[in-house]
Amino acid sequence: MDAVQESNRPTVLDRSSDVPPFNARPLAARESRDSIEDIWGPRTPHHGAWPVRVDERATEAPQRWVPSVCVLCSTGCGLDVGVADGRIVGVRGRADDRVNHGRLGPKGLHGWQANASRDRLTTPLIRRGDRLVPATWEDAMSLIVERSRDAIDRFGPGSHGFYNSGQLFLEEYYTLALVAEAGIGTAHVDGNTRLCTATAANALIESFGTDGAPGSYADFDVTDAMFLVGHNMAATQTVLWARVLDRLDGPSPPRLVVVDPRLTQAARRADVHLAPRPGTNLPLLNGIIRIIIERGWIDSDFIRDHTVDFETLVSSTEPWTPDEVERVSHVPRASLEAAAEILGTSQSLVSTCLQGVYQSLQATASAIQVNNIHLIRGLIGKPGSTVFQMNGQPTAQNTRECGVNGEFVAFRNWKNPEHVAATAKVWKIEPSKLPTWTPPTHAMQMFQLAETGSIRFLWIIATNPAVTLPETGRIRRIVEKEDLFVVVSDAFLTETAELADVVLPAAIWGEKTGCTTNADRTVHLSQQAVEPPGDARSDLEIFLDYARRMDFRNIDGEPLIPWNDSEGAFEGWKACSAGRPCDYSGMSYAMLRRGPVQWPCNAEHPTGRERQYEDGVFNTASEYCETYGHDLATGAAITPEEYAAKDPKGRAVIKGAEYLPPPEEPDAAYPFLLTTGRLTHHFHTRTKTGRASALNAAAPTAFVELSEADASNLGIGEGDLVEVRSRRGRVRVPARLGGIEPGVAFIPFHYGDAGDDEAPTTANRLTLTGWDPVSKQPHFKFAAVAIERVGGVDRSPAETPLAGRARAPELVGGGSAR
């Protein structure tokens, strides 16, 4: 058996030799454009309705098209999957889809090729000594159940941790919620969405009472101004950026303000580009708000009728004069005032935040200030006026809805006994079984609990923490611990899976059916197009099998999880979500097969609701809200009594925030500030995009981006090998010059190195171990580093045809999501 594995063993990406060089990429039989070259496609200028443009790419003629949705960012573009002879052969955008109107980006047009990758996992693997050997499902699941039971018997339900993803479908998350919270009864359930959208969720909850985007992508079509904060939309959400470009090139274009320390493609199109020092978003936003208040650009009636605690904002922004903002953030006074004027005077405004806010310092506090701009100007809940706390991953919204990302299921409040009882009733269990005695454990804490021996059984689902979490060395040591049983379900043998005790081959997008919900609450049904490879199974099947074997029962002695397929799970979720903001009760698979629907969808809104809060009534009433809120500086929970004492009763909560000193600062030894992020052509740790030849060829290796001034001081030329060191570790990558402020460096985080200390490329070797006190999202975008030339041009990124100097800004992105 071992010998079989030797020859057949899937390899991790970095060592795979079967990725063809760029010019050998298979020619597409049908391709509407070369999206690697032409990322956003031809312009269709507009104001109002966004014209249709159908993008398509197929390597051979499909025999049939299966409706689905793209899952390579949070935009959520509707597409059809082309199938020939039981294989995926292409995709095309759906013209009637409200999200993309037919368009697709480079990741969507190419990423599906990973499904057919030769190194897909096709059989379960069990660790024997230092090797993973193939096993049957029966053997693998029996071992998992045996170890799971053993851990519960010896250490109780709190010995179990489930670390999931933003890549599964709603039905799978909901089933996992029942398995973990009602079946086992552990609070240790979180997703890698902690790394990308936890702040989005927390910012929405703190301001508006519950999670969920207030507005609609259609707001981009009519707005007068756009404010992109730490969101390199051009790279991370290419189809949405095409929508913005069409506005910018159309009649009555909106004015655009971009906050990004790098001169990204989005920043190049901005009317005002603010490039703050990393870690200074809060002073900058406080400065903008101070100007808006001082100049009287506020909507006093809206503030009086629809918000509470405006005074806290007045006092928290008071110290942030334009000069003080300039001193701390290095943003010139004139730029700040120009930006504030656009944001303070436009008739409508769409703001978006992404990782430049969420993964930087004081993340939740900063994201909330963007909400505050809308609240004090009364620009929310109407066409063209909304704030998007964006998501990084395609189904991040679903993890949050289903309560496997540190929230309580269906945006309920785990501190509210009535909400707990309602959940217990739907699930037919005793309320005391639900682990509501403590807030759900967040990802970073979960690994710490594994380190200290509290968690003995850790199930990692469709995510790669050995690359994506801070302090990767420590995470690898934890996953390798003798007394920790680690199960990994994934489609590929990732860096993390290599360290697991049991690896389960998972079916992925295209090979299973389920729902995804994007960042504007649009629910798509992604239908199965092909069979999974080998013995791979969907995560839903895996969870259901585990639940059956564990024999979880409800209060009536019936199986805890009554469904056997995704539609059954969806029906269960409808019942659970009824009456909550994310109400799916009016939807059905039949309805979703006809097209996407936005939640809430119920008797009141039978076809879904495009905008929330149109009446200025928010979800903040103490009996309805999702949490009672937190102290933005410390993360201390506000007690139910304190909240009830000043119950906002439907008015939005304005929260000011004070600036706190950064956890480390550049000094003589580490003079540069490092930020990390994502590239246009890749997603996460390249588990999929690295296996699509054209995407991989467009950005094959890691690099560090430096300003030309810094590079010349350090004697570094384009493509030279440089070592970047922080107080925690080092990487060696080629240099790429330009497009960034002096004193700041950028490294994309996609490139795992499987713990190879000889050729380290993982950006997270350098990053801080630290996270936001409220959202617990790590600070990936702030670290002091030293940079040194260690060699000449090696495998320069400029050697690939598309990654040359001239194109660099288009290829790299400041936003990121893991």
Place this chain on the structure above:
Amino acid sequence: MSSPDVAASLIPAGTRRQVAHYLRAVEAAERELRDALVLVAERHERNYELSHGATTLALWSADHLRWLAPLTAAYGHGADDQAAQLRSALLGGTRIGAAGELADACDLAALVQRAEMLWTILVQGATALHEDGLLDVASRARDHSRRQLAWLRTIVEHEAPDAIAIVADRSGQIAASLPNRPTSIGSIPDAVWGPVAAAVVVLVVGVLGLLVGLPWLVPSLGPSAVLIAVTPNHPTARAWNTVVGHAGGVISGFIAVALLGAASAPTVLADHQLVISRVAAAVLAIGLTVAVGFLARAPHPPAAATTLLVALGSIATLRDALIVMAGIVLTAGIGEVMRELRRRRAAPGERMAPKRSILGQRLRG
């Protein structure tokens, strides 16, 4: 902030003294709290949640000290040992793993609680006196105290279930508690630090005594070394208390011996004979020593041993007394070094960017 010194001049001197009393009490409380928070931040450096939160809270206490400076200038300065005594009773022992974190959170809560109470007293007083500058500072600081307490409660709510419900993996807990850099003396358990520190004090005094050829190693130095090693935060372990305490003991002893005519009586420890005059001298000497300790704000229990050595005849000449005091001064000096090593901690952020960082400046003023 309005100018407190103007307002203070308008109120009666007696009232001003009352306010000054509480100001110095709260100042001492905030100083101990700041240092305790920094200690906890360094000690649990690998638990980012705890360590970062404690640092943020320490910044607030440091701010309070800055806010207090103009007020104490206006109302009067002074010293207060009660906060230090409370602090000394807390945060000791072995603080490892989830149980250690919970214990530290409980102890911090006691210090925060004291500060919050004192600020409340000042809020009430300032309201009654219409002292707006004081009221502004006290109200804002009290708000911080309450937020500090709320954070500690949140930490306890998070950690308690795991700390209690799970069978601890001792080696895992210790591994997870090791500081990122091995320089964290604050992380060493009392049971390890105490014996080593006491031994080091005696070793240094003894070796120096050997080199110089003087009998600096006297019995009453022992308990002083133990205080320095085991309760470095207690006021009695300070150099001032050590030196002034023992000096008071020596002087009290000589006064008692002279007053009660015990100088010619047998030396109790050498002659193994107890006479009435020696008993009377001992009674007077110990009473005087404790009284001097209070008057000089230098209580130091080991001084009682010194005074008895004098009263019972073991230290009889000026030369003897000077040799004893030289040994004591040396002990106090080495003791300060050991106490500083144990007490002076740095928050993780300060340790990462030590050169004039914004964090360090705000923490240390």
